[in-house]
Amino acid sequence: MAGQMKPRHSLLRAATAVLFLVADLTAWASGPHTNPLNFDPTVRDAYVHFYNLDFPGAVSRFERVHAQHPGDPQATALLLNAEIFNELYRLDLLDTTFYANDGFLTGRHATQEDPKARDRIFALADEAVTEAGWRVGKNSNDVDALFARGWARSLQCAYIAMVERGFGAGFRLATKAKDDETRVLELDPDYVDAKLVAGVYEYVVGALPWPFKLLIGFAGITSSKSRGLEMLYDDGNRGIITSVEARTVIALFLRREGRYKEAIQVVRSLKTQYPHDYLFCLEEANLRKDAGEGMGAVDAYRQILVENAKPNYFFQARLELTYFGLGDGLRGQRHYGEAAQAYEQAAGANNVGAELKIRSLLAAGECRDLNGERQKAMADYQAAIAAGPGTSRADIARKHLQSPYRGN
DSSP, X not given: OHHHHHHHHHHHHHHHHHHXXXXXXXXXXXXXXXXXXXXXXXXXXXXXXXXXXXXXXXXXXXXXXXXXXXXXXXXXXXXXXHHHHHHHHHTTOOOGGGTSSTHHHHSOOOOOOOHXXXXXXXXXXXXXXXXXXXXXXXXXXXXXXXXXXXXXXXXXXXXIIIIIOOHHHHHHHHHHHHHHHHHHHHHOTTOGGGHHHHHHHHHHHHTSXXXXXXXXXXXXXXXXXXXXXXXXXXXXXXXXXXXXXXXXXXHHHHHXXXXXXXXXXXXXXXXXXXXXXXXXXXXXXXXXXXXXXXXXXXHHHHHHHHHHTSTTSSSSOOHHHHHHHHHHHHHHTTOHHHHHHHHHHHXXXXXXXXXXXXXXXXXXXXXXXXXXXXXXXXXXXXXXXXXXXXXXXXXXXXXXXXXXXXXX
């Protein structure tokens, strides 16, 4: 009898395996869709390094993926993403305080662009767009190629806007990127990662002042902030490779709208997922400052310095960003002497970005003036002018040299 039952047991096991396989396939089909390359073990490992801000480690792994998948625009876009964020981090341009107000758009800023890094980034962007274009030419409904092309264009747009201040060229690239990702979502509504670019475009254009909206509206460009946030929230909840980016952007947009408590909750979800990501820790402190938590925010900045003292807690933390935030927090509590010291520590940090150095020195000088330390204030203003003579903040420093800053 046992010998007769064995084939039945084997058949039952086989049938069960088939049922589980069907269930898995059904779950995959009903969930978000993405390029299979995004599940590659090396890609997933690279993203662990990426979100712990070990950008060199991420770049080396994405280079391996790129070499193993020649002609694949997604492999090229993955490497492009890591290269761009590596450069933005070097330039201290990943601190959201820089973008939380419209001064980023209107002022003259100092950024020390690395020509070699720029050439590498632009070459990868061109490569991804060319590779994707070849595939789209053969199959106009190739969602993986369309996504990669739109993503590559959006990344190049971010670099042009943030580093080169080329907003006209950036907007043209952003529009092309949005068109690609919108097409992806038309073909496959569950290709959720495409909602990052499409959602950001919807929100940013929807947030433009009415005269600009009216102007671009004649060209058929209409967008909605609420629709953009809805897309970003869906990506944040279900995205495969852009979930973290979507939530980061949501926090920035909520911050611009003064919805600090909501933004803090979003950032805390990111901190829980990546507790050793220095920028997420910094962003929580920034938001607590903007939310008016006073010395609670100051304590949060100081806690980052404590954590950084632990061996290998953060990978290559840019502490100048923490000192600048600490200065802002102390200044808000009218501890002007301590605030000036924090700003000066930010300005004196090794490899501090040019823009942050000038911001820090100007703020330090203003705090020295408010603290009755005129000679030290003048030294800070002079240092700010020397660091960026053609910037908007240098113009402000020159005015303060003529008459002490009084808080207005």
